[in-house]
Amino acid sequence: MITSSEPGGGRLDPGLGAIMSERRQLINLAYRMLGSLAEAEDVVQETYARWYAMSQEQQEAIESPGGWLMKVASRVCLDLLGSARARRESYVGEWIPEPLPERAEWLSGASEGITSDPAERVTLDESVNMAFLVVLESMTPAERVAFILHDVFRYPFAEVADIVGRTPAACRQLASSARRRIRAAQAPATPTAQQARVVRGFKQAWEAKDISALIGLLDPDATATGDGGGVVTATLEPIEGAERIARFFADRVDAARLAIRESTVNGQPGLVAELDGRTVSVYAFDVVGDRIKRIWAVLNPDKLRPWTAGSGQGAGAGVGR
Template sequence: MAGQEIDAEVLGERRHLLSLAFRMLGTVAEAEDVVQETYIRWYRMSRAQRDAVEVPRAWLTRVASRVCLDVLGSARMRRERYVGPWLPEPVPTLAFIDPKRDDPAERATLDESVSTALLVVLESMSPAERVSFVLHDVFAVPFAEIAEVVGRTPAACRQLASSARRRVHSAREAKVSRAAHDATVRAFAAAARAGDLAGLIAVLDPDVVLRSDGGGIVSAARHPVVGADRVARFLLGALEKNPAAEVIDQETPDGLGFALWVEGRVTGVVTMEVTRSVVTDVRMVLNPEKLTFWN
């Protein structure tokens, strides 16, 4: 393959690399850095070395995954220094789907793989588990190739992916259908907009947890808010304090959620977890650095 054709093919993989890195790291900014580093390593090679790469996409995937593995190694320490609760970056529905390769049958699966709910579960995994799971279960990379990335045997990588898959399946077992999720969220919205404290409490699990991620950049709760009464009062108080904010129903990879609009810009995205027809988790991302795809 001619050098110029290879370069065009490599640059055309940017969406794929960004999609891969986002699922591994949970923020677009970190994923962008990984993509940039991957391309730097590609162009650092001589033309002869680049021409010798038989499948550029596979080479780029391996390198990007190794960079992600390094980033994940230091991520836990950075999360501990983060101001307030850290949440993965929410992205719009179908954010990473390539229109040229869009398969309607795969949309739901691809959408779920960037849901905040799944990314929260991935955060609990070891770097090797997360990389193995994402590469194999999301991108169908063979275990022999994953082994080259994580420095383990293919059998060990298979076990890592299997362990990660069990965690993911365990989290999914408690989830309701998308229709039931959206119905509960609509009841939540109706009570909140009406200022109905009792009605809001009724659609919240007694042990519901609200996390608000402002990253120290904008005002947000520094600690999780726990319990139906406290969460309901927090939400109604927040709406009362921000009369200029317009709360709009928003489809997200997690199901129906909300986008907070102020003066023509999205200033927050709210996603929820619903179990047994009540809301068990409320996730509010207000950090403007995590709203890049919305504005």
């Protein structure tokens, strides 16, 4: 179901180069765990800080430094997931996972802490598409960690149990429960080319303010969710129903100033809105057949760092007031 990555198990020289070579694997793990690239980077920094806090003798005594780093990062993520629930309860409006661009568009922004090093990019596969990440958000921290470690990174339950602090049987149950959530939320896969055609049609209808065309592209029970984080204006509740969504989008496009372009968002066809050359919002879609079931609009500039070298804040382009 999911593209997997094998855990690193070989003996590593405890030198900087060898240890830092695990960074990509750690970023991939932490992003899936937390749905936030910024938080994933913090987890990796904390993990390395713990490694270098040890003496050389302690480091050399660790049989698999790569495995040790993954274990520590997983535990840090588990702790963060517990506190994240409380933080997100006080978040202004809806919280949406941080969207990721495709490799060709991953902009270097050294002043903002984002690297353009290919080794540090998140691998875009089924386990990072927006619909998948949103389902992960509905899981308990233990479910999420057990599922990601076992089903995505292929860790045996014995190792998962050591990380989560439960028995292998309990972790098996956690992963099974998470799997049921995924299956219940998943629709039949729509070919990428078909998704792209639907998203392109939405873009064209949006730019033309063609309400009828927009309604025709939306599932009657579609929902659109915006995330401004209280930094920029966005609707606080999801918009439900094809007609309401169509009218909302048609009323909020300024063709003279706003540039909407097609892009890859978390590995799937999406849209990016730019104002005066600066990315102000990113749109991910859940396309089922020939209709759009869900739209996620991320307007919070703190979540758009990989998309733009600028750090200005402005009004978003959609699912805003």
